[in-house]
Amino acid sequence: MAKWKQIYWDDQASFADFGLTINQKEIGNPAKIKRRIAIPNGNGYYDYAAILGEQYGERQLKYTFNLGDYRTLRKDIMNVKKIQVLNWLVPGIQRKLVDDSIPGYYFMAEVQEAPTFTEWKGTGTLAVTFTAYPFKISDKLEGDDIWDDFNFELDIAQITDLTVNGSRTVTIINSSAIKIAPDVDVTGALTVNLNGQTVDFKAGSYSRTSIKFNRGENLITLTGNGTIYFKFRKELL
DSSP, X not given: OOSSOOEEETTEETXXXXXXXXXXXXXXXXXXXXXXXXXXXXXXXXXXXXXXXXEEOOEEXXXXXXXXXXXXXXXXHHHHHHHHHHHHHSSSSSEEEEETTSTTEEEEEEEOSOOEEEEETTEEEEEEXXXXXXXXXXXXXXXXXXXGGOOTTTOOOOOOEEEEEEEEEEEEEXXXXXXXXXXXXXXXXXXXXXTTEEEXXXXXXXXXXXXXXXXXXXXXXXXXXXXXXXXXXXXXX
């Protein structure tokens, strides 16, 4: 186990694989995006959040790493390490970033801005800014209520893998900060009525479904014969 807190990126760890320690970090918060228009011949604005849902901008995660061989203070070792770290962090598109000081969640992020390096006597600090999807994403699916990993402050115990014979009404709780469109695995043939929307499913697996869970409790009526598994993760600010 690493002695220092670290991040995991592209299947490698900042301390365990590169010997980087975190000097400073700032986990930024996303700003809400408001889409509204002035009410003609009236006062105030019309807020489109009621139709589009709340929207948020990207967030920034800023890390400053200590870099170098602090025993020898050799610049050649420092520069080789800097090359290795830059080629680990910068290339590629948005992917999973895990900060082990935020257990149970991950970010989807990438480095878009050029990192900056400040040298001091054969060592230095590397400042890296990740641009990330607005929300922290749970590393487990809802309904995966493993007791040892259960967070009593944030998790909700619920069943998301359901069997239907005829008709059944259930409640699914979406504890995310936003609406969530679940992936769905179906056997048999089922009809889902959720928040006034009706969708028919044949046997198969579906991603990016048209159904969406509102924040909080969602009353769902299921009809038909078969099983349905709603697969989704919490997304929190």
